[in-house]
Amino acid sequence: MCGALGTIACASWYRSTRNRARQDPWYQPFPAGDVLIKVMLAGGLAGGLWCAFLVATELAK
Amino acid sequence: MKAPSTWKIALTWGLVVGLLGTAEAAALPAPETRVESHVTTSAGDLSPFGARAFADVAQCAGGGGTLLASIVVDESGSLRETDPEDQRVEAIRTAVDSLAALGSVEDSLAVEASLATFSSEYESLVGWGAVSGQHRDELMSAAESLATRDAGEYTDYRSALVGARASLDQRAAEIGGPTCRILLWFTDGKLDVGDQTGEALTELCSPSGIVDGLRGDGVAILSLALFTEGGASTVSDADREQLRAIAEGTGTGVTCGTVPFPAGAVGGAYLRADQPESLSRLFASASALIEGGAPGLSAVCPDEATCVDGVLEIPVDSGVGGFRAVVEVGDGAPAPQLVSPDGASVPPGGGPSADGADVVVSQQGALQLYDVTYPPGGSAGGVWRLVSDPSTTTVVDLYYFWRTRLVLEGATPTDAAPAGTLVVGEDTTVTISLQHSDGTPVDTSSFASFDLAVLVAGEPAQPTTVAPGSFEVSVALPADGAPSEVQIDAVASATSSPSGTPLGPVAVSSVLPTVLPPSFPTITPSRVVLGQLVGDEAVHGELRVTGSERGDTSACVGPAALTGPEAAGTLTLSSEAECVDVPAGRTVTIRFVATAQHPADGRLTGTIPVTLTGVDAAEPVTVDVPVEATMVRPVDEAKRWGLTAGLLAVAFVLAWAVAEIARRRSDRFHVGPFSRTAAVPVVLSRDGLARRGGGALFDPEKDFRGLQVPEDRNVARQSLGVVELGRRFPVFPLASGQGWAQAADGSVVVSTNRRAPVQDAAGRRAPVDLPGNTDGVLVVHGSRGDDAVAAGSWDATLVLLDDARDGDVALADRWRARLVEVPWESVVDAVEAAVATREAAARTAAARSARARPTGADGPGPVETASEDTTSPDRRPRSIFDDPAGPAETGPRPPSLFEDDGRGTAPPPSRTADPDHRRPPSIFDD
Numbered sequence: 005m006c007g008a009l010g011t012i013a014c015a016s017w018y019r020s021t022r023n024r025a026r027q028d029p030w031y032q033p034f035p036a037g038d039v040l041i042k043v044m045l046a047g048g049l050a051g052g053l054w055c056a057f058l059v060a061t062e063l064a065k
Numbered sequence: 066m067k068a069p070s071t072w073k074i075a076l077t078w079g080l081v082v083g084l085l086g087t088a089e090a091a092a093l094p095a096p097e098t099r100v101e102s103h104v105t106t107s108a109g110d111l112s113p114f115g116a117r118a119f120a121d122v123a124q125c126a127g128g129g130g131t132l133l134a135s136i137v138v139d140e141s142g143s144l145r146e147t148d149p150e151d152q153r154v155e156a157i158r159t160a161v162d163s164l165a166a167l168g169s170v171e172d173s174l175a176v177e178a179s180l181a182t183f184s185s186e187y188e189s190l191v192g193w194g195a196v197s198g199q200h201r202d203e204l205m206s207a208a209e210s211l212a213t214r215d216a217g218e219y220t221d222y223r224s225a226l227v228g229a230r231a232s233l234d235q236r237a238a239e240i241g242g243p244t245c246r247i248l249l250w251f252t253d254g255k256l257d258v259g260d261q262t263g264e265a266l267t268e269l270c271s272p273s274g275i276v277d278g279l280r281g282d283g284v285a286i287l288s289l290a291l292f293t294e295g296g297a298s299t300v301s302d303a304d305r306e307q308l309r310a311i312a313e314g315t316g317t318g319v320t321c322g323t324v325p326f327p328a329g330a331v332g333g334a335y336l337r338a339d340q341p342e343s344l345s346r347l348f349a350s351a352s353a354l355i356e357g358g359a360p361g362l363s364a365v366c367p368d369e370a371t372c373v374d375g376v377l378e379i380p381v382d383s384g385v386g387g388f389r390a391v392v393e394v395g396d397g398a399p400a401p402q403l404v405s406p407d408g409a410s411v412p413p414g415g416g417p418s419a420d421g422a423d424v425v426v427s428q429q430g431a432l433q434l435y436d437v438t439y440p441p442g443g444s445a446g447g448v449w450r451l452v453s454d455p456s457t458t459t460v461v462d463l464y465y466f467w468r469t470r471l472v473l474e475g476a477t478p479t480d481a482a483p484a485g486t487l488v489v490g491e492d493t494t495v496t497i498s499l500q501h502s503d504g505t506p507v508d509t510s511s512f513a514s515f516d517l518a519v520l521v522a523g524e525p526a527q528p529t530t531v532a533p534g535s536f537e538v539s540v541a542l543p544a545d546g547a548p549s550e551v552q553i554d555a556v557a558s559a560t561s562s563p564s565g566t567p568l569g570p571v572a573v574s575s576v577l578p579t580v581l582p583p584s585f586p587t588i589t590p591s592r593v594v595l596g597q598l599v600g601d602e603a604v605h606g607e608l609r610v611t612g613s614e615r616g617d618t619s620a621c622v623g624p625a626a627l628t629g630p631e632a633a634g635t636l637t638l639s640s641e642a643e644c645v646d647v648p649a650g651r652t653v654t655i656r657f658v659a660t661a662q663h664p665a666d667g668r669l670t671g672t673i674p675v676t677l678t679g680v681d682a683a684e685p686v687t688v689d690v691p692v693e694a695t696m697v698r699p700v701d702e703a704k705r706w707g708l709t710a711g712l713l714a715v716a717f718v719l720a721w722a723v724a725e726i727a728r729r730r731s732d733r734f735h736v737g738p739f740s741r742t743a744a745v746p747v748v749l750s751r752d753g754l755a756r757r758g759g760g761a762l763f764d765p766e767k768d769f770r771g772l773q774v775p776e777d778r779n780v781a782r783q784s785l786g787v788v789e790l791g792r793r794f795p796v797f798p799l800a801s802g803q804g805w806a807q808a809a810d811g812s813v814v815v816s817t818n819r820r821a822p823v824q825d826a827a828g829r830r831a832p833v834d835l836p837g838n839t840d841g842v843l844v845v846h847g848s849r850g851d852d853a854v855a856a857g858s859w860d861a862t863l864v865l866l867d868d869a870r871d872g873d874v875a876l877a878d879r880w881r882a883r884l885v886e887v888p889w890e891s892v893v894d895a896v897e898a899a900v901a902t903r904e905a906a907a908r909t910a911a912a913r914s915a916r917a918r919p920t921g922a923d924g925p926g927p928v929e930t931a932s933e934d935t936t937s938p939d940r941r942p943r944s945i946f947d948d949p950a951g952p953a954e955t956g957p958r959p960p961s962l963f964e965d966d967g968r969g970t971a972p973p974p975s976r977t978a979d980p981d982h983r984r985p986p987s988i989f990d991d
Contacts, residue, residue, distance in 0.1 A: 013727070045799070052716050058186055060708035065664065065698040 014044060111360060114313040115334030117556060120572040122247055122285050123357035127470065129173035130243035133193070133236055134164055135229040136204075139252040140182040140214035147253040147293045148344070151212035155431055156344035160249060161204045162429040163352030165196040179232060180207050184217020185258075187228025193236045220254040222311065223265050223275055226286070227666055230279050234597075234695070246284045248333075249351065250312075253291040255304035268666070269311060270321035273629045273696075276311055277322040277330070278668040282695060286333030287355075288312040289347055293339060309335040325523065327670060328552040328576070328691070329592075346462055349391045349432055358389060358464035359567050366401075366451075366459040375455035379463060381406075382561035383446040384511050385568065386468025387422065387438040390451055390461055393431065398457040400426075403435050406447030411435075420447055441501040443468065465566050469507050471555050471573035472498045487551055487579045489686065490544035497555045497573070499534040506534030513562035520554040528555075542579060548672075549690040550591035552576045581686060585679035586618040586647050587611045588688065593657065593673065595694035600664040604694055606657045608675065612647035616680035619646050622655060625692060627671035633696060634662030636669055659694055669694040724798035732802030733779035734790055735836035739868045741769040741876060742785045749843055749896065750858040753889045757860065762884070763877035769869065779836065788814070788842050788864040790833060804833035806842040806864070813845040813899045817887040821895075827906065828899025838867040841884065845896050857893045 111119075126132045138157060157180070167176045180191040190207040194200030229248045237244045258265045269275050279286060288308055292300045306316030312333035314324045326332055334354070338347040350360065362379075366372035381388060392401055403411040403426070405418040415424040418437070422444070425436040437449065453459035474496040475485035487493045497519065499507040509515040510533065519526045519538050528536040540551065553576075558569035578591035588610050595606040610620045621644035627636040638659045645653045659669065672689040679686070745768050746757040756762050783790040792804045805824055808814045813828035818840045824830040833840045842864040869876040 013723070053713065056712035056716065057705075057709050060705045060712060061700055063708050064701045064705035 111334065111336060111354070112309070112313060114315065114332060115336070116354075116359070117570055117572065118285055118287070118313065118332040118334040119354040120357070120556065120570045121331060121574065122245060122287075122355050124470075124572050124574070125245035126167075126174055126355070127357075130245065131175045131177060131240050132164075132167065132245045132247070133233055133240075134176065134178040134196075134247050134249055135233050136160060136178060136180045136249045137187070137225045137229050137251070138180070138182050138211055138214075139184065139217075139220060139225075139254065140188075140211070141184045141217040141220045141252075141254055141257075142215060143220070143254045144215040147291055148215075151215075152344045153251060153291070154208055154212050156348040157208040157211060157251070158205055159345045159429050159432060160348040160352065161196060161201060161208065163349065163355075165201050166427075166429075167196075167352075167356070177236065178204060179236070180204050181228060181232070182211070182214055182217075183221065183225035183228065185219045185221055185224065187224040189228075189232065193232075219259060220252060220257045221265060222252070222256050222269055222308075223258075225250055225252070226269070226275050226279055226311075230275075230282060230284060231697070233284055234282060244283075246282070247355070248279070248284055248286050249289065249348075250286060251289045251291070252308070253293075255300045256307065266307075268630075268632070271631050271667075272323050273633075273667045273670065274322065274631075275666055278666060278695060280314075280322060280326060280330035280332070281668040281670065281693065283329075283331045285331050286312045287351055288333065288335045289344075289351060290335065290337040291339075291344060291347075292337050305337065328523065329693070345431055346391060346393060346460070349429065349434070350462065350464075353389055353391070353464040356466075357468075357571070358466050359569065361388070361463035361465050361566060363462045364460075366453045366461060367455045372453075372461075375401075375453040375459065377451040377453070377461055379449040379451060380564035380566065381437070381439075381444045381447055381449060382564050382566055384443040384467075384507070384559075385439070385465055385561055385566060386443045387436070387466045388449075389437070389464045389466070390435040391464070392433040392435065392451070392453075392462075393460040394433065394453070395457040395459070398454050398459070400433050401451045401453035401459060401461075403437075404450040404452060406449060420445060438466070439468070441468070441503040441505065443501075465568060467559070467568040467571060468502055469557075469569075469571055470500055470502070471557055471571055472500055473553060473555060473573050473575045474498075475577050483580070485577055487540055487542055487577050489542045489547040489579050489581045489688070492539050492541045495538045495540055495553060495577070496531075497528060497536045497538065499536075499557055499571075506532070508533045509559065511562065512559040512568070513565060515557070515559040517555060517557045520552075522548065522551050522553075544686060545684070546687050546689065547579055549588060549675075549688050550576050550578045579688070581677065581688070582679070584613055584615055584618075584681065585677050585686060586613055586620060588620070588675060588677070588690065591690065593690055593692040595657070595659050595669070595692065598659060598661055598669060598694045598696045600697075600699040601661060602699075603658045603660045606659070606692070606694075608655045608657070608673075608690065609652050610645065610647050610655060610675075610677075611652045612649050613680050614650050616649050617646065618649075618680060619644060619678045620653070620655070621645075621676045621678075623674035623676065623687070625671050625673045627659075627669060627692070629661065629669040629696060630665040630667030632663060633665035633667065633669075636661050636671075638671070638673065638692065657692075659692075661696060664698040665696050666698050667696045669696055721798050725794075728794065728798065728800075728802055729781075731779075732792065732794075732835050733781055734783045734792070734804065734866070735777070735779055735838065735868075736772050736774045736783060736866075737777035737868065738771075738774060739870045740772040740774055741865075741867055741869045741873065742772060743768040743770070743863070743865045744785070744787055745863040745865075747843070747861050747863045748858060749845065749861045749889070749893060751890050751893045753887070754863060754884060762881060765873040765877040769873045769876060783837070783866070784809075785842075785864050785866060787844050787862055790837055790866070792835065802835060804835045804837055805830040806833050806840075807831070808844045813896060813903070815843045815845065815892050815895050815899070817841045817843075817884065817892070822892045823895045823899060826898065826902045828896065828903070839883075841865050841880070841887075843892070843896075845899075857897070859893070859896055 136157065138153065144153070161178065164176050164178050167174065176196050177193050178196045179189065179193045181187055181189045190210070191203050196204065229250070233246045233248070237246060256262055256265060288311065290305070290308055292305055306319050307321070310316035310319045310321035312335040314320060314322060314326060314332060323330070336347055336351060338344055362371065364371050364377055366377055367375040371377060379388060379390065390403070394400060403424065405411060405420065405422070407419040409419060411418070411424045411426065413426060415426040417423055421440055423438045427434045427436070435451070451461060475487065475493070497517070499509065501507060517528050517536055519528050521538065521540050526538045526540070528538050531537050542551070552574065554572065554574045556570045556572045558567070560567055580587060588608055593606045593608060595604045598604040612618050622640045625638040627638055629636045636659070638657055641656045645655060647653045657673070661669070670693050673692050674687050675690055676685050676687045743763070745763065747754045747762070748757050754762060781792060787809050788806050789809055790804060790806050792802045794802045806814055806816060807830045811829070814831040815822040815828060816831035816833055818832045818834060821832055824832050831842055833842065843861045844864060846860045846862065848859055865880060867876055867880070
């Protein structure tokens with residue numbers, strides 16, 4: 005969950021930088037940011053899934 | 066590689082060498098010359114308890130069966146500081162090599178290993194399998210991957226021990242035969258589970274807790290620690306002693322689990338290194354100790370006392386079974402040369418020596434191993450020499466092997482007492498003998514010292530010497546309250562003469578059942594093993610009572626005394642019948658049921674008092690029958706997956722909400738003090754834009770006006786006069802918001818957006834990329850003449866929003882350049898398509914209106930088409946071709962093509978079904 009939230013926060017930050025880049029031609033956003041954000045999000049979700057499984061296992065004992 | 070025949074001799078289990086612990090090791094010649102760290106690592110800080118544990122492992126494995134070695138390696142983040150060079154990888158490979166060597170040469174012993182990691186959780190990397198062939202390769206490969214496993218958050222000993230125990234138990238159950246179970250447990254830090262550390266320690270070390278569970282299951286915890294000095298990962302003395310206590314039961318000022326160990330429990334050992342470079346030698350040390358070796362001298366060659374000019378003398382006294390030299394040489398340095406007592410150099414691969422020893426030289430990882438094994442009876446005495454290059458540093462650790470075994474025999478069988486039993490109410494003599502591997506007795510008089518310690522049911526007993534290498538102990542059992550079985554432990558150790566080499570300990574342990582006089586019934590088994598108590602489910606066991614041949618007897622079961630983990634709450638054990646009558650010669654079964662109040666991990670132990678009444682006996686006799694069970698907390702699968710789904714749902718909802726909030730905050734239009742807007746009258750054609758009335762497209766002095774916004778801000782909506790800006794959001798929360806523009810009067814709007822000029826077929830909205838300053842918006846007012854459609858020329862207003870931080874002139878230049886790149890063909894196509902769509906909608910609306918209007922007697926028929934309707938100038942909808950100043954309408958009219966009809970988005974006609982709608986209407990149409 006933390007990973008997913010962190011990734012979403014990163015995605016929001018990146019989106020802001022992209023909007024700023026459209027407004028200011030001199031400002032360059034992080035290259036390949038969209039792809040990176042998606043990879044991070046997938047990793048965060050996978051980590052969250054595993055973490056949820058472990059927590060559920062402990063709670064189910 | 067090693068010669069198998071030599072290893073068979075070298076690894077004859079049970080012939081272990083005496084060991085008196087680290088104190089004895091320190092008594093070796095010239096201890097003052099040792100390098101402290103190396104002394105520590107060679108013996109691994111081995112205590113007498115640890116030495117005893119290794120002796121027990123050697124004795125267990127010497128009995129054959131299967132040695133199960135669970136290798137569990139720390140993967141906590143502290144390894145990045147304590148072992149930055151990943152020396153543990155080579156150490157684990159050394160351990161695997163050692164286990165592979167054991168499994169390949171000892172016919173009666175199968176060696177299986179698994180590899181796992183732990184930090185917050187236990188994670189199996191390689192399952193069980195014989196340490197050879199493909200499985201060995203898998204272990205080696207997994208060991209390589211340990212270098213990258215150093216990011217765990219915690220160091221939770223519980224996960225390591227519980228995971229290893231479950232794995233060992235499962236594999237032992239699959240095998241079915243006798244097994245010796247060891248846990249090779251590597252860690253670099255103290256117990257650290259955050260704010261739950263105290264609770265974790267309680268779960269580990271409380272009586273009948275996790276550690277007691279492993280000991281009771283026969284798992285020898287061999288803890289191999291890397292405790293470095295300095296830095297944030299420094300472990301305190303108290304933490305070290307805590308880990309020692311977990312392995313051995315007792316540390317300085319601390320204990321863990323039930324101490325002293327109850328009958329049947331297996332002890333462990335603690336070894337530590339204080340430098341990562343010593344890890345390979347630490348694991349080699351563990352391997353030698355498992356094989357029954359005792360740590361001897363550790364030296365760094367050359368030095369001026371024990372290793373002058375790189376020559377290390379290795380005294381081998383009479384009776385010593387052999388030795389192993391573990392040698393670590395510098396990079397590129399030649400391997401040392403081993404020289405036998407007669408002065409002959411051992412060939413590179415080894416071979417027999419003149420004094421009868423068999424020598425094997427082998428490589429294990431970065432270490433060179435020299436194994437010298439004497440035939441039964443041991444060495445006759447002599448001094449070996451290890452000659453190393455004096456110009457380089459060579460570290461040598463010596464391990465001595467005694468290669469003897471202890472054999473325990475019960476009383477001589479009689480009518481009343483079968484072989485290997487003890488008689489209740491009588492004194493029974495138990496014989497213990499020390500033998501060479503060929504069964505011949507060991508003459509203990511040749512040693513400088515010899516000690517045989519015997520424990521009967523945990524209490525010391527005094528042995529008496531009856532012959533060389535043969536000893537007797539008398540065991541007296543009371544007539545009442547006797548146990549159903551008695552554990553006898555014997556440990557022998559010695560020091561050789563004249564060098565004082567510590568030998569041993571060599572151990573034997575046996576549980577002898579007790580028997581009553583023939584007038585009493587007998588009970589079997591002598592210990593009730595209930596199996597595994599899973600959660601709060603009941604577990605069953607039974608006792609069989611066989612009646613005396615002399616007549617009828619009876620047995621009564623009393624309340625059991627049970628202990629278990631504190632978390633288990635109340636433990637109960639009940640029998641189906643309190644008393645049973647046992648006819649002569651018949652067998653009656655008494656069944657038991659054990660339950661726990663709460664699920665827990667640990668071990669249930671206790672005794673069941675069984676009172677037996679004999680034939681014509683004056684008094685009944687009560688026998689305490691031990692009972693035991695393993696307790697595990699089961700996983701409720703339904704609950705587990707339900708919770709997983711629930712947690713995921715919560716995470717999903719939370720993530721969705723965060724994403725939604727984030728995009729609604731970030732995806733907005735930007736306005737500020739420098740924001741300018743323009744509304745320029747233009748003519749739109751397929752060639753681009755031209756200012757209506759001629760001249761430059763932009764007049765920087767007149768066209769741009771400020772928005773009068775005092776400070777920078779992001780807004781969700783913005784009015785630019787003739788155009789309204791807004792935004793919408795797709796369903797998927799990670800998709801960006803999409804801006805749109807629409808004309809205030811509902812006219813057709815198109816934009817210069819690179820993806821599409823319009824957002825809907827009727828041109829009600831046009832897409833605008835956020836933050837709104839990259840796309841121009843065109844509000845289309847109408848055509849320029851009746852041939853405008855064919856010419857593709859339209860009157861429009863170009864509306865812009867942008868920042869003019871560098872001035873209006875630069876802003877105008879920027880937009881001129883930007884508009885050059887716009888695909889005007891597609892923009893005009895979009896306008897024409899929007900007009901066509903609106904015309905179609907207007908015709909449909911007009912037809913609907915005509916149908917709803919009241920009809921006269923001679924009026925038109927009930928069905929009117931839009932085309933028919935347009936033939937009447939008073940009834941057709943307004944067109945872009947109409948004169949705006951034409952005659953006023955006399956009745957209701959449909960909305961203009963350039964106005965929003967207020968009915969929302971009338972779907973455009975299907976272009977595939979109606980070819981007329983693939984293009985805008987033409988003046989050539991009928």
